[in-house]
Amino acid sequence: MAPSRKSRVLAAAVQAPARREPAPDEASRLDFDVLNGHLGYFLRRLQVQVFQDFIRTLGSLDIRPAQYSVLILIEANPGRSQAEIGKALNIERAALTKMLHELEDRGWLERHDSIRDARSHALFLSRDGENALARAKALAQEHERRMEALIGSKRREMLMELLREFG
Amino acid sequence: MAPSRKSRVLAAAVQAPARREPAPDEASRLDFDVLNGHLGYFLRRLQVQVFQDFIRTLGSLDIRPAQYSVLILIEANPGRSQAEIGKALNIERAALTKMLHELEDRGWLERHDSIRDARSHALFLSRDGENALARAKALAQEHERRMEALIGSKRREMLMELLREFG
Numbered sequence: 001m002a003p004s005r006k007s008r009v010l011a012a013a014v015q016a017p018a019r020r021e022p023a024p025d026e027a028s029r030l031d032f033d034v035l036n037g038h039l040g041y042f043l044r045r046l047q048v049q050v051f052q053d054f055i056r057t058l059g060s061l062d063i064r065p066a067q068y069s070v071l072i073l074i075e076a077n078p079g080r081s082q083a084e085i086g087k088a089l090n091i092e093r094a095a096l097t098k099m100l101h102e103l104e105d106r107g108w109l110e111r112h113d114s115i116r117d118a119r120s121h122a123l124f125l126s127r128d129g130e131n132a133l134a135r136a137k138a139l140a141q142e143h144e145r146r147m148e149a150l151i152g153s154k155r156r157e158m159l160m161e162l163l164r165e166f167g
Numbered sequence: 168m169a170p171s172r173k174s175r176v177l178a179a180a181v182q183a184p185a186r187r188e189p190a191p192d193e194a195s196r197l198d199f200d201v202l203n204g205h206l207g208y209f210l211r212r213l214q215v216q217v218f219q220d221f222i223r224t225l226g227s228l229d230i231r232p233a234q235y236s237v238l239i240l241i242e243a244n245p246g247r248s249q250a251e252i253g254k255a256l257n258i259e260r261a262a263l264t265k266m267l268h269e270l271e272d273r274g275w276l277e278r279h280d281s282i283r284d285a286r287s288h289a290l291f292l293s294r295d296g297e298n299a300l301a302r303a304k305a306l307a308q309e310h311e312r313r314m315e316a317l318i319g320s321k322r323r324e325m326l327m328e329l330l331r332e333f334g
Binding site: 029031032033034035037038039040041042043044045046047048049050051065067069072073074076077078084088090100113120131137141147150151155156158161162163164165166 | 179196197198199200201202204205206207208209210211212213214215216217218221232236239240242243245247251252255257304307311315316317322323326327329330331332333
């Protein structure tokens with residue numbers, strides 16, 4: 001038997017607090033169709049989020065993720081060439097050339113003639129570059145701790161392990 | 168007792184085939200220092216590899232990953248606004264404006280006046296856009312199968328599951 005109008009109205013009133021209007025966000029949630037099957041889409045989505053937090057966190061130093069990687073590699077491997085750094089980090093030649101010029105303009109980078117290869121320069125951090133990178137490393141650690149809190153330490157470890165295998 | 172010079176020379180000669188000179192690649196393998204502790208670095212590294220394969224695979228259509236995502240979302244959600252598409256895909260306004268103009272110039276996109284919001288346009292794919300996207304989807308599937316073969320189907324599934332959680 002169908003419930004009376006009164007009982008339906010009462011039921012609706014009683015249920016009202018439990019029912020909720022979709023938030024504007026949910027109401028406009030879109031269909032992602034075949035994107036749901038693409039690893040690249042999900043990789044990119046989390047990567048952009050992580051990079052946005054990194055850029056915000058290191059904003060006071062104006063150091064972006066790719067610059068950070070380059071500074072780290074030059075400090076940890078002093079005297080290497082642009083080609084070696086670019087290959088290790090999979091950065092295109094033109095992009096790396098531009099970035100190295102910017103870092104040199106900031107006084108963070110020194111180029112010396114290479115002993116091993118007369119056609120290339122050996123890259124080193126200046127004292128200022130080392131100091132800037134020390135501050136950047138401290139902020140990057142802050143960023144990493146926030147990512148760990150967001151993602152969960154165990155999940156982060158699983159992700160890192162899976163991602164490390166494809167280098 | 169120290170081995171005689173002769174026995175040392177002999178031992179070296181005998182061991183020689185087992186010893187190997189590091190390949191040029193290995194000799195120049197660089198120290199990644201604290202990058203090894205950054206999730207963002209590993210996310211980016213695999214993402215770049217996956218995107219490079221995607222771009223190569225869809226090269227004949229000249230459709231890049233972000234364009235592909237936008238086309239997919241417009242097809243699956245006809246009539247949505249630029250703001251909605253941009254928000255769903257986390258694409259900055261200026262970048263999306265430029266991309267939509269390019270897609271319009273190719274004749275793949277149509278903008279109609281929005282019924283819901285007079286200040287925005289409703290986005291649709293044209294017939295040509297639908298045809299191009301159908302070809303793109305077939306190539307993207309090819310790309311995805313290649314990624315699965317590279318990464319391993321089980322590992323890919325684990326990665327996707329972990330990545331999906333952070334949307």
